[in-house]
Amino acid sequence: MAGWFAASGAPFAAEVARRTPADRKGGHLVVRRSDGRLVLRETAQTPKDDQDAAADIARHRYFNTNNLWFDLEALAAELDRTQGVLELPLIRNTKTVDPTDPSSPEVVQIESAMGAAVEVFDGAVAIEVGRDRFLPVKTTNDLLVLRSDVYDLDDDYRFVARTDAPLVDLDTAYYKTIAGFDARFGDGTPSLRGARSLTVRGDWTFGSAVSVVEDAQLPDPGDASRVPDGAVVGPDGVSA
Secondary structure, eight states, X not given: OHHHHHHHOOSEEEEEEEOOGGGTTXXXXXXXXXXXXXXXXXXXXXXXGGHHHHTOTTTSOEEEXXXXXXXXXXXXXXXXXXXXXXXXXXEEEEEESSTTOTTSOEEEEEEOOGGGGGGTSTTOEEEEOOGGGOOOOXXXXXXXXXXXXXXXXXXXXXXXXXXXXXXXXXXXXXXXXXXXXXXXSTTOOOEEEEEEEEEEOSOEEEOTTOEEEEEEEEOOOSSOEEEOTXXXXXXXXXXX
């Protein structure tokens, strides 16, 4: 990668990967019609009326991996021009004071994305890389897949996917925080190698040696429930 970037002569390069259904809400690259420049668009920067189109992974195929390459001379020249501040767009995010308590007061978080520098430099480029170079863990949905048997740790201590990663959608009312997540998977992570997707609604605690297959679903049971040890979770729920 370093050799490719040096030979390209570009001032900036962003590594991008193909989006999967799990990446439909992440930042992705678009081409600005007014000048043909690459631009990073985050979910928080997308108007509500455009969010369905932005989440279309067939239309917008590439997301930003946050692996960024800079030509330091080009960066120094740009910082000289702007008196030391890159002209990155600001992103407005509404959150709660206590991320574990959705009823706590709302606050506005102002941030900028370093990947947005792709629009700062004339001649900036993007290069597609494989998923083996980027393994995002932004939510407990991603964490469940990472901890499962979908991945093995090889002799070089790298995570290697043994099958396509399933799409996991856990109920945020119970699994959003690490504490809530760990409490419900205290007996171990279920096998996901046979799953295409897993959707969980309501408060389910998983027993040991559970297997998830096909497009598995757990509907809201109303009260806290447990998937028994050794059970199989599939399209029709739990079976022995």
